[in-house]
Amino acid sequence: QQQIKLVNRPVGTPVKEDFEFTQAPIGEPAEGEVLIRTNYISVDPYLRGRMNDVKSYVPPFELNTVISSGVVGQVVESKLPNYEKGDIVTGMLGWQQYSVAKESEIRKIDTKLAPASAYLSVLGMTGLTAYFGLLDIGQPKEGETVVVSGAAGAVGSMVGQIAKIKGTRVVGIAGSAEKTDYLINELGFDAAINYKTEDVPAALGKACPNGIDVYYENVGGEIGDAVLPLLNKFARIPVCGAISAYNNKEADVGLRVQSYLIKSSALMKGFTVGDYSERFKEGLEALAGWLQEGKIQYEETITEGFENTIDAFLDLFKGANLGKAIVKVSEI
Numbered sequence: 001q002q003q004i005k006l007v008n009r010p011v012g013t014p015v016k017e018d019f020e021f022t023q024a025p026i027g028e029p030a031e032g033e034v035l036i037r038t039n040y041i042s043v044d045p046y047l048r049g050r051m052n053d054v055k056s057y058v059p060p061f062e063l064n065t066v067i068s069s070g071v072v073g074q075v076v077e078s079k080l081p082n083y084e085k086g087d088i089v090t091g092m093l094g095w096q097q098y099s100v101a102k103e104s105e106i107r108k109i110d111t112k113l114a115p116a117s118a119y120l121s122v123l124g125m126t127g128l129t130a131y132f133g134l135l136d137i138g139q140p141k142e143g144e145t146v147v148v149s150g151a152a153g154a155v156g157s158m159v160g161q162i163a164k165i166k167g168t169r170v171v172g173i174a175g176s177a178e179k180t181d182y183l184i185n186e187l188g189f190d191a192a193i194n195y196k197t198e199d200v201p202a203a204l205g206k207a208c209p210n211g212i213d214v215y216y217e218n219v220g221g222e223i224g225d226a227v228l229p230l231l232n233k234f235a236r237i238p239v240c241g242a243i244s245a246y247n248n249k250e251a252d253v254g255l256r257v258q259s260y261l262i263k264s265s266a267l268m269k270g271f272t273v274g275d276y277s278e279r280f281k282e283g284l285e286a287l288a289g290w291l292q293e294g295k296i297q298y299e300e301t302i303t304e305g306f307e308n309t310i311d312a313f314l315d316l317f318k319g320a321n322l323g324k325a326i327v328k329v330s331e332i
């Protein structure tokens, strides 16, 4: 089978040479383990952070080891009593065609409720990130204005739709006309700004006549800076990510936030989805409920073929994906 290893720590924007395809035998499950054939791999911007040798909330990838992320796969051999051949599971597994996993590393998924890949998007880590960051930290209230950056991506597209469910005015910021059209026409956002062609501070001023009560931060940089002057009193800022800075070689220096936070008595709070692990069940039930009621929809950009996994990852930094970026490795 083929595997993908990290062989260099990327300097700036990752390049293909930072990764290597290697051949390895398919593992043999021992007692208490299953062998899983990989069907889908999640490629995520946060993995870029794990490629640096710095201490963070998740340890860095070690060089010359297989990269791992969210995976959906099918059990092909089971030495676990409550798993059988054919079961579809998800877990944090390797970028490889087959994985051996223990019970604690996987859980079964219900493909009657949603297609398997949805467990890497709306019913997976990114759906939960949107749910908890927005509702727990953002605390959106009816009639308020919510702005979300990275709005047409996996997390952002869910944030905007959940904010609509909560009765707010939703403004999305994204990087193409196709994406802003999608936000307004498909997802029901009230306004959307193309940061690549529009003057973001001016467009935000126009789209948010009553100021901004919640800013769900996914990108940082100049887009984040443009929001601060428009914060209303007691605004909330869930700081989820800062993709615009992930490939910076030098420290990112932007607007100093302090005076804006003081002026607006705003709350800015960083978080990782793992902070809410005790409440994942609640989040998944809510997301699944909205999905079934047709209150949220989701898009996936599926790249076909294991051999294209690295391209799919690199494409995240070019904005090639609408909704969740996923690699399809094999048919279920």
Ligand code: NDP
Residues within 6 Å of the ligand: 044, 045, 046, 125, 126, 129, 150, 151, 152, 153, 154, 155, 156, 173, 174, 175, 176, 179, 218, 219, 239, 240, 241, 242, 243, 244, 245, 271, 272, 273, 274, 316, 317, 318, 319, 320, 321, 322, 323, 324, 325
């Ligand atoms: P997305 O599906 O949003 O994919 C990344 C998107 O980011 C691209 O499609 C692109 O869209 C946008 N982007 C890329 N480069 C830039 C740039 N320089 N400036 C502005 N936008 C850019 O990924 P996710 O939904 O998985 O992640 C969104 C954010 O949430 C990331 O910052 C990620 O690290 C963070 N995150 C945090 C978690 C947590 O626990 N705190 C968990 C999961 C994700 P466009 O065309 O609009 O530029």
